[in-house]
Amino acid sequence: MNEDTRFEIPKDMKAMAEASFDQARKTFEKFLTSAQATAGSLEERGATVRAGAKDISSKAIAYAEKNVQASLDYAQSLLKAKDLTEVMRLHSDYVQGQMRSLAEQASEMGQIVSKAAMEAAKPKA
Template identity: 45%
Template sequence: MTADKKGFEIPDQMRDFAEKSVDQARKAFDDFIVMTQKAVSNVEESTSAVQSGAADMNRKALGYAEEHVDAAFRFAQQMVRAKDVEEMMKLQQDYLRRQMEQLGEQAREFSDTATRTAQEATKAARD
């Protein structure tokens, strides 16, 4: 250890220790940033999957609503043209049966879409 008359000299061991400490702190910070970026990316991917699924469900709901309104108008036209009460009853039975079948199918499609969206969001969160 050499002393300079102008001041104090830091020993080499202390310089090495300080340099290693700074290097370790820098590496820890870099690792922290990488992990934070991964977490943010996972959240973004999960959010994207949920938004995509919600948009798909919105499109389906709008399409279903259009189908139901169209079916109701067709039913109304058929009812107006019916010749007697017996024909009206048959038209109504057929209309209700078709509507119930469609509602069942649409509920299954909604359920499938919701399940798929949840699975994609979960997968994105894990990756």
């Protein structure tokens, strides 16, 4: 590859960005732990929270975790890109992957919400 067309992030900026991503991952992990604990405490309240709400909150947390992780992985991969062509390929792959993932998540969430609504509408025996 010609030195004139080489894409390179300055070392200081790269080190700072990597430290920022590491901090973002740690912050996200703390947030996720807290969100899961909150969801767990809501579920323990018994009759006020239905099983459907548990499924919905569990899925929403799992989706959030997956989406944030994908975004962090994408951002970190950009730091390692060798040239503009690789940046464009990484971006295209990320966008396509996220579109597929979001479509799957929307479909699954729709099914869970429908199931929860049907369960809630059932007459109590």
